[in-house]
Amino acid sequence: MCVSPVHWMENKNIEKIEDISTLSDEEIVSMTLKDENFYAVLIERYEEKLTRYILRISGGSKEDVEDTLQDVFISAYKNLNDFDQDLKFSSWIYRIAHNKVISHFRKITARPKTVTYEGDGQLLNILASSEDLAKELERKYTGEEVRAILKGLDEKYREVLVLKFLEDKDYKEISDILEKPMGTVATLINRAKKQFKEETLKRELTQVKLMKN
Amino acid sequence: MTKLSEDILGKIKHDHIVPAARWRFLLKSYVFWGLLMVSVLLGSLSFSVIVHIIDFRDLNVFNQVHGNFFTSTVMLLPYFWFLSVMLFASVAYYNWKHTRLGYRFKRRWIVSGSIALSVLLGSVLYALGMGNQIDMLMSKNMPFYDKSKREARSELWMRPDNGLLVGKVVNVDPADDSITIKDETGQDWQIDEKNVQHEPQSVPKKGKIIKIVGKKEGDHTFAASEIRKCGNCQSDEEADSTDTKNAEKNGKDLDHDGDGE
Incomplete structure (x- = not known):
């Protein structure tokens, strides 16, 4: 019963x-x-x-x-x-x-978006899981800065990073959640990392310029 | 119990929310699978018509008249069927994407898989004569289709000055090695076929449409060097055959072509 x-x-x-x-x-x-x-x-x-x-x-x-x-x-x-x-x-x-x-x-288009990443410890998982790039970032950026970088990423890239590094999902699970082929998920993660890196480079350049001035 | 679970269970009970029946999901799934199969089948039928209507032997004729085979109106109908294959491949893709496992494969694999299946199945259907059947059905029921087919045939083969001719056999004279054909304009041509090596299946018979390669010798005479059967002209041949039967039924004089029979 x-x-x-x-x-x-x-x-x-x-x-x-x-x-x-x-x-x-x-x-x-x-x-x-x-x-x-x-x-x-x-x-x-x-x-x-x-x-x-x-x-x-x-x-x-x-x-x-x-x-x-x-x-x-x-x-x-x-x-x-x-x-x-x-x-x-x-x-x-x-x-x-x-x-x-x-x-x-998507309906609330007028409302400004603020992406929140609660728990800096989890946020740092991104850095810990993303190998060399992450280690390099960990040395250079604070959690706050990484949050700002993530906020600047395209929505699709941000979501795969969240699923992979914050939600700790594997490729198969991400594929099932986003309803995309696993190959596409892998591509999205690679591109997301690339965009992440580009954003950090931009920040570095801005900092260098500020220091020169 | 958390507040959220209490709220949700309360709402479920209060609003009498129940899980949708399993058969509804199964039905939706079967509908997509069914439409997927139908679209692959239609794509296959389209492909079988392509195989039926493209006569690649016409390529060398194009060289003779300095034309471009692939940009000519001769290819209009094959392109129509190519579009049809692509359309059904897209429909198949849409349906596949809506099946449970559809998202696990990339679009290029689904579309190319659907096309490959259409090619494979279409070849089988062509071998079973389905391409011919559909082509004839379209010719009978869609005037624009039939018109395009005739125009394409005339564009390529109604070039007596270039040594190309097409028409329906109205008389065969084995003793004189000559035949008489009636072209699309209604003009009769006397064809000398002394120098022709016939393919076994293209021996001219009355009522058949034939393509002739040779040389124009006079206003209404033509010396043939090659005679080909017309692969996708059965609809015209059948129409004639039906007319003949009807005429016979009505007891009319069938010798309306003026060949002196």
Whole structure:
């Protein structure tokens, strides 16, 4: 018999709560299709991750992000029967978030965009993961400056960098989220790094000019 | 429970939101797969018509009249079918992209895969005679198509001064090694075929349309050095055959071509 997580919590049945925490997302999807209360488990697993992700790629206000997030979860619930078991649930829900961000935030064209990267520690992962270029940048730039550089990148490049280095997704997952071939994802990441490097060079040149003056 | 999960579950319950039925997603998926297959099939049929209507032996005739085969109106219909193949390849691409795994392949692979499949399947369909069937169907039902076909044929082959002639056989005289043809303008030509080595399949028969390479000898006489069958003229030949049958049915005099039979 299925017992909803709400009832478990109400009954303080710790053992069963622990049981549910060991279940995979895909198993909880199947359970949610039988009992909607299990959906709370998925929401709780992804609430924080998706909030950060939406914030990073959209640069929207807190309210915008909350609205989008709610929309993502409702939309995912409506389409739960369309979830492809060949994918990871995380890729599927990130894809929905990506699409919602595009449809929500492209409408708000007049609003100035401020891309936020919360947590400098995670931001530095970019530097740590991007090998020589990153190490060089780490020596020369502060987290604040790297944030400014990322803000200046094209949206498509910023998003792959966020997924690769901040969300720690592999190529396959990024391919499933953005619905692009893996080869294209690799190309986008390389171009994003290149654009990132060009931006840093521009900054260096500006600094040199300022010093001469 | 977090506030968000409470809010969302509350909304789901309050608004009676339920996951959409699985069959709806399956149906959508099947529709795209079905349209994908239809577009590949239509692309294949288009390719089979291309193979049917392009007669590459006409290339050497173009050299003879100093023309450019690929920019002539002779290629108008093949280009029409090429466009058709490209159109269906694009439709196939669109449908493929909407399948679950569509995004995993690059556009160039999907489009070239679809074209390759059309070429392969189209060749099979051509071998089964589908190219001919569709060409005839189009000729019968689309006047502009039929007109283009005739114009292309006339442009290349109605050049008696250049040694090229096309027309329908109205009389065959084996004793005299000569045949009579009627060209597109209704003009009769007496063809001397003494010097012709016929391909087995192109021995002139009454009602068939033939292409002749040779030399104009008089206003209505022509000495043939080569006679070719017309690969995509069946619609005209059939039209004639149908007319003849109808005429026979009505008991009319069939000898309307003035060949003295």
